[in-house]
Amino acid sequence: MRVSHYFEWESHITGGHAQSVENQRTILDRKGIKYTTEPTLDADVLHLNNMGPRSLYYAKRAQRAAVPVVVHGHQTAEDLKESFRFFTALSKPARPYLSYAYSLADHIVCPTDHNRRVLETYTDVPKTVISNGFDPEKIDGHDDDALRQEYLDRYDLDPPVVFMVGHVIERKGLRSFVETARRMPDIDFVWFGYLNPGGGTVDRLLRSRMTTKLVESAPENCTFTGYVEDITGAFAAGDILFWPSKNENEGMALLEAMAAGKPPVIRDIETYEWLDDGAHCLKADETFVEPLRRLIDSPYERDRLGDAAGEKSEEFTIDAIADDIETLYQRVTE
Incomplete structure (x- = not known):
């Protein structure tokens, strides 16, 4: 079997979307499935990971050539809202565009049941739920005491x-993160992730005014690190994952934090119906102080939830989902 595994605009997309594609290619390597990252019809399967115009062009050509098309349902119009500047306005025309784009697939991969239900309203193309997964090797060393101390010292965290x-x-819950930190001045809050407030023109154009305002008005106990090259340090330094995201297709960093044994406090949204409140995490609708305080005050509760979260995460490793990807390829080619 040979797969055309194409990720349009690959050099410009970061975060969980890009990591999902990397995970898929790791699975292909481990399974010994031959693939090219170029779009081509000289393959048994055309697997598309970002439905830009070039992907649409090749999907239509593949239909005419009877090459099965698998599309990963990474994007929804809902994802665009409250992300970058202008993206909320783009979410309205994105809906019919994505509906058409997904209709060109023979099969759609959805990372969660929630994502599948959303995409059912876009197109009736057959769908299979397969997690984006995570690579446990990415967080190797999260329990290293020296690394933990290095990151605690670097960002002055207690x-x-x-x-x-x-x-x-x-969309990731920035306002809730900042305001919760403001209400808990005795606790250090830190957000590890891309910000680049001193970046170039494109970065300044994409970052919304509200994002800039929230970051600049954050209290002293709320730190934004910007891009961190070794993300393992984040999982080493952090004790409680605060994940107040308003909308997610899955949330790979959440899976990684769970695998590192970090107890999560999350927003109660449909995406996380597979996580049980009080068993794998603590859920809240908007007021997060109480569940965070509960974990801060009880090392036992942190360990209990962290251990349970770690066990749950084992269902989502790339090894756990590898057979599902291979089986799907076999189904569409048959």
Whole structure:
């Protein structure tokens, strides 16, 4: 079997979307499935990971050539809201565009049941739920005491540390993160992730005014690190993951934090119906002080939830989902 595994605009996309594609290619390597990262019809399967215009062009050509098209459902119009400047306005025309784009697939991969239900309203193309997964090797060393101390010292953090990992955007719950930190001045909050406030023209154009305002008005106990090259340090330094994101297709950093044994406090949204409140995490609708304080005050609760979260995360390793990807390829080619 040979797969055309194409990721349009690959050099410009970061975060969980890019990591998902990397995970898929790691699986292909481990399974011994031959693939090219170029779009081509000289393959048994055309697998598309970002439905830009070039992907649409090749999807239509593949239909005519009877090459099965698999599309990963990374994007929804809902994702665009409250992310970067102008993206909320783009979410309205994005809906019909994505509906058309996804309709060109023979099969759509959805990372969660929630994502599948959303995409059911876009197109009736057959869908299979397969997690984006995470690579445990990416967080190797998170329990290294020296690394923990290095990051605590670098950002002047005093444990227990409440932390977040991801792009600094409103959709990720930026306002809740900042305001919760303001209400808990005795606790250090740190957000590890891309911000680059001193970046170039494109960066300044993309970052919304509200994002800039929230970051600049954050209290002293709320730190934004910007891009961190070794993300393992974030999982080493953090003690409680605070994940107040308003909308996610899955949330890879959440899976990684769980695998590192960090107890998560998350917003109660449909995406996380597979996580049980009080068993794998603590959930809240908007007021997060109480569940965070509960974990801060009880090392036992932190350990209990962290251990349970770690066990749950084992369902989502790339080894756990590898067979599902291979089986899907076999199904569409048959």
